[in-house]
Amino acid sequence: MQSMIDWLQQSWHTWRKPKTLGQRGEDAAARFLKRLGYTILVRSDRSILGELDIVAVDGETIVFVEVKTRVSDSAGLPAEAVDDAKQQKLTRLALAYLKRNDLLEYSARFDVIGILWPDSSKKPEITHYINAFEATGQFQMHS
Numbered sequence: 001m002q003s004m005i006d007w008l009q010q011s012w013h014t015w016r017k018p019k020t021l022g023q024r025g026e027d028a029a030a031r032f033l034k035r036l037g038y039t040i041l042v043r044s045d046r047s048i049l050g051e052l053d054i055v056a057v058d059g060e061t062i063v064f065v066e067v068k069t070r071v072s073d074s075a076g077l078p079a080e081a082v083d084d085a086k087q088q089k090l091t092r093l094a095l096a097y098l099k100r101n102d103l104l105e106y107s108a109r110f111d112v113i114g115i116l117w118p119d120s121s122k123k124p125e126i127t128h129y130i131n132a133f134e135a136t137g138q139f140q141m142h143s
Helices: 002-015 022-036 085-099
Strands: 038-047 050-058 061-070 107-116 125-133
Touching: 002 061, 002 125, 022 038, 022 050, 022 061, 022 125, 038 085, 061 125, 085 107
Parallel strands: 061 107
Antiparallel strands: 038 050, 050 061, 107 125
């Protein structure tokens, strides 16, 4: 019986679906934020509207963190992918999160973490854009 358990434990790694680049980037971003003293409230918060990568607390501010991970900057920096349309979507998602969790009285901001993680590198290059953009669109939040 023990040999069966040993075999299952050793084989588990080959059965697991490997993490995607995006998942690895979000893991690295969460570790990075924790080292800065942020408290992670939730990761990959999915709703009918979409997904928030990381919701954290920095002091008394709720921070909605969008994480963009790329293997190179040949198509531009990762954070450049957070365009106006993405900002509007994140604003709607954040407002829905605040309403759903009865947190509308707290200040909030949007951070973006851009990660460059070439296949040949064990450690990513992380760039943190604090207060990267203001709430946009007809669903603006007011603090």
